[in-house]
Amino acid sequence: MRKRPPSIDGLGASTLQLPPGAWPTVLDCLCERFPAVARLQWLERMARGRVVDSNGRWLTPETPYRVGLEVHYYREASDEPPIPFHEVVLHADADLLVADKPHFLPVTPAGAHVHETLLGRLIRRTGNHSLVPLHRIDRDTAGLVLFSGNPQSRACYQALFRERRIEKGYEAIAPALPNVEFPCIRSSRMVAGEPFFRMQEIEGPANSKTRIDVVARYDGYWRYALTPITGCKHQLRVHMAALGAPIANDGMYPTLFHRAAGDYSAPLQLLAKRLAFIDPLRGVERRFFSDFLLQT
Known part of the structure; x- marks a missing residue:
């Protein structure tokens, strides 16, 4: 089974399966598909290995276009300002992390917020690239967010929300x-x-x-x-x-x-x-x- 590219600096890769078209290169397709991203930005991302295929191979400006090719790329925001408020980790073990999120900080990347997110900060802080939020709260809302830190036990915690046992x-x-x-x-x-x-x-x-x-x-x-x-x-x-x-x-x-x-x-x-x-793993409340x- 193919693996998704690893996260970089707390940011996971986005994926595009190339649609039918007559573009000569992958680069040409990306430029037309995402007009808000300048061609020079795509060239810089490719030069740094931020655009890869499903096998992790770097795509270059000369990579020929092919319908159905899975392209993984890392979103970047130029001059993304830091959000001047800090999260607090209230609990962390091998399976579960509980964070206290400040106002204005998004949980995951959205819009102009790419690296300044709760998820990105926690991955950079802990080094755990397996962190996944188990639920979301709005960027405007402050407070508690639970994260799964272990893919092997994730389903147990997801069931808490699905079955309304939380x-x-x-x-x-x-x-x-x-x-x-x-x-x-x-x-x-x-x-x-x-x-x-x-x-x-x-x-x-x-x-x-x-x-x-x-x-x-x-x-x-x-x-x-x-x-x-x-x-x-x-x-x-x-x-x-x-x-x-x-x-x-x-x-x-x-x-x-x-x-x-x-x-x-x-x-x-x-x-x-x-x-x-x-806790579905430990049986404790x-x-x-x-705060x-x-x-x-």
Whole structure:
């Protein structure tokens, strides 16, 4: 069985199976397929062995184009700025790593964030190229993320999420809801909205459910405990906004707000605070709590 190329500096390779076309070289195909990447950048990547085939052989500017050829390449971002916040490793053994992620740091590469990700930082920090996130939280959200560190035991931990044998607890700061009786359950049908990266509620059978309670009351804003019973994208943010209490500093719900690059003011007041489960390998109860604090 063919193996994927190893990660480099914490970044795994992306894969493209060359489509039908009349390009003379692989380079020509890549340049047309990815117009945002300059030809010179592809040439530089090839010169450094960052574009390879399924056998790990370096592809060169002269490599002839062939339909179906698997091309593995490493994404790069020029002048990627560092994100000035740091993660904390709360637990690490041969099978499991638990990290406490700060706001603004993505879990995995996305968009302009290539090396400045939680996954990349942890691989560089531990030297373990087998690390894989077992779940995700938004870049805007701070808090706990679990990683598998061993492919042999990964399925055991993945089953915790698939079979809902893991307790997840969040905290949020949002406007007061004095006319709502707590605790309450918000259930709704959520689907992709506009733009494509936002979610919306529509009529129909519910596919999302959140338990909401109040932890503390402040002047105008309350601290809420949010327990996702299901795991839809942006579920907590959508449900709080739908109740009339959008999470403080939410730039996506109920309305979209563009944050300038490098603007780290006013982080979203949502925190993945707690994770609890029975370790499937050791049979012991695991409880982890984020040390990050929301702004009140």
